[in-house]
Amino acid sequence: MTTAFPAEQMLTLPRLLSKQAEVLGRDAVAIREKAYGVWHAYNWEDYLRYVRHAALGLASLGVRRGENVVLVVNNHPEWLFSELGAQAIGAVTINLFTSSIPEELRTSLQRTQAVLVVAQDQEQVDKLIEIRARIPQVRKVVYIDPTGMRSYREEEWLLSYADLLRAGEERDREAPDLFSREIARGNAKDIALMIQTSGTTGVSKLAMLSHRSMIAMGRQWTEAIALQPGENWLSMSPPAWIVDQMWGLGVSLYSGMTMNFPETPETVTEDFREIGPAVIITASRFWEDLASKIRVKMADAGWLKRRLFHCAEAIGAAAISARDNGREPAAATRLLRRLANVVIYRPLLDRIGCAGLRNAYTGGHPISPEVIRFFQAVGMNLKQCYGLTEAGGIFQVQPDGEVKPETVGKPLPGVQVMMNEDQEVLVKSEALFSGYYRDFQNTEKAFHDGWLKTGDAGYLDQDGHLVIIGRREDIIKNKTGQAFSPDFIETRLKFSPYIKEAVVFGEARPYITAMVNIDMENVGNWAEERLIPFTTYLDLSQQPAVEELVQREIAVINGQLPEMMKIRKFLLLYKLLDADDEELTRTGKVRRRFIYGVYLPLIEAMYRDVEQVETRGKVRYRDGRIGEITTNVRILTTSG
């Protein structure tokens, strides 16, 4: 049963909660938290009661409508109680990362002029005390976890969460209709919360989201994947991020899903397994780690298990590739797959807590197709998605059975997406943000005719799936003015196990070329298996067999790229790009301009009609000496 709520003008998040408390009441679990080794459940009435007491407690501390309340908390029920409590009395909430340093907290607190801070524990309180003199507008700090706080008892600036709730309870006795009066004053268009966006230029912005946006997001998701009350979500991304905000406040309140809170960040894996969530949205990194963990465990498993696993994986892969090619898998494959499901897939997914997953999403950085295929093969419904804070969260997902490695799928119901003349992705929906906090200029720039400019460039493929090329500022144009993103192509090149690093060129050039570093370990193993002798990196990268190997890899990748982004020529560089040579940043990012300057003769050669170019390069040895080598670099052409 999905509860349908009228999209009325007055519907706010706290109101949605009190409606759910009426509808679902004591019969459904709203929140579950692991503490002292066991799961404690709160039903919807409990949930509303805590929010009510938190709200009135905040009111008794003098928090007024329109004021800002900052939360520096971890994933615990108190996060939701405080946030909805503050919103119930018309305050606006901002979550900051618990990992913030005092200086970052100070900047955000000064900027928002927050009057009250809800802090997780002693660690956060200590940071606030450090900057106290510079945040005079903060009237009170409410701390949730009292561990270690006994010596702070004299401090009047601080108040324990238990005392906040007690104060709220008392206020409730004095004025029993105050809470309902307060929430009745709320309007759907009011700002509910603000989220700090990372901002690529360094200065972060505060995106304001209204009650209407959050509820619209809740409705879109509930309808798109038919979420049911009581289905489980595990809250594991920081509350300062959009994903858990959108789910904890928008989706779970709308759908009646249960929010589950792990015991500690270190126990998430265990708690994940115990809960077996129905939906998960997380970064590609999570899935890549999980896949490699499974592979490592399987490699250590007994002979029988290993064989069964490989068989089952092959069956899954066959079924997936049949489907990818638009065919129905053969009857035998389907039968085997059903068998494998019982014997291998289910037990495996159960082991990692994924047996209950109806929908799993990966967002952020593009995920390796290998990983997505691996999970699809073992029967997990892993799909890609896309969104941004300013759009109220994630609005673009791959529908079931339409998983393609390069796309981020189709818009949720009620969301429209289009490209403007610059290939920038524009989005329109009820969930869009209301603007940046006290930043009219950037707010103006973010919208065009009611459409939100995402700042990402993309295009729609033949099936109507959105493909994100990259941030607009990273986009480069070729000779004929067509836009492409080097990062987009490089990321895909690096999905190949044999390619360690790649730099793509083509600005104001007729076609795209690439400079490739092979992966010494994987290519080395590949060569050993084929009895190809080699000595150094230089030697290995110049083996004709290796050149052909990379040529084949690039041909496959070219197959997935649109015509103008295909790599026409490439070369294998005689040395690894290195941060010591200033070719990479210390965090491992390619310094494109620098590399362009250093290797210009080689790059030029890829745009001339030559097959080989003699080059003299500098190499830095381990002991710091700089040597010079002369070598011939072959220019290779590719197909596909």
Place this chain on the structure above:
Amino acid sequence: MKAYRGQPAIFAARTEEERRAHLEIRNVCLNFGGIKALNNIDLQVANGELFAVIGPNGAGKTSLMNCITGFYRAASGQILFNGRDITHLRAHELVRVGIGRTFQNIELFPGMTVLANMLLARHLYCNYSFPGAALYLPSVRREEVRHRKLIEELIDFLEMQSIRQKTVASLPYGLMKRVELGRALALEPRLLVLDEPFAGMTLEEKEDMVRFITEINSAWGQTIILVEHDMAIVMSVSHRIAVLNFGEKIAEGTAEEVRQHPEVIRAYLG
């Protein structure tokens, strides 16, 4: 809810009287063959104090702790605990009197889980009979739940949630030390004896341990004797310090007094 935590019943439910600890060591001597391990040691540890014993290697620190906790028998002299002569009590009797300890070289059951190791300490407080336990009577069940709850609160306090089901053998050294502290606290001791709780720890592990020790001492009034090598920690946390050298007490006092004591400077720098 986190908001209602931070009050482990194992500390919070005890009255002042149930916590009271006063240790007096009078003229204690201990010999190993011809070697005088301890020579006429006199010490007093007052209720609620965090008392440190320091000294170079082989000074007799651990020997003294072993005398207090009943692992060694003093050759002469007297040890009084809350006015009672405990010089000749055995280790298991001393636990009942209210003296709990951790060991320099961890003494846990490596094949058992963290939880099992800690629950074992509650054996002291289990009142049910063997047949009752075998039948798992409701009363036994209730008691087990009570003990488990106390242990879980300690696990929460010591931030060991993620390792509760792991076997001790699989843990890094620093965490084993934390488990030992947890087990000692599960005994509800009046006097807690910590024998080099910081040895072999990383800086971060030391910081955590300092946090736990100062918290149980200052917030919950736990009386503690601490044997330690790390001077920086000892100087910063202890109320009073005694310095041993070659089995003799050469100085006693606050951190500042001890630091300036000529004998101490000679023993450490000479």
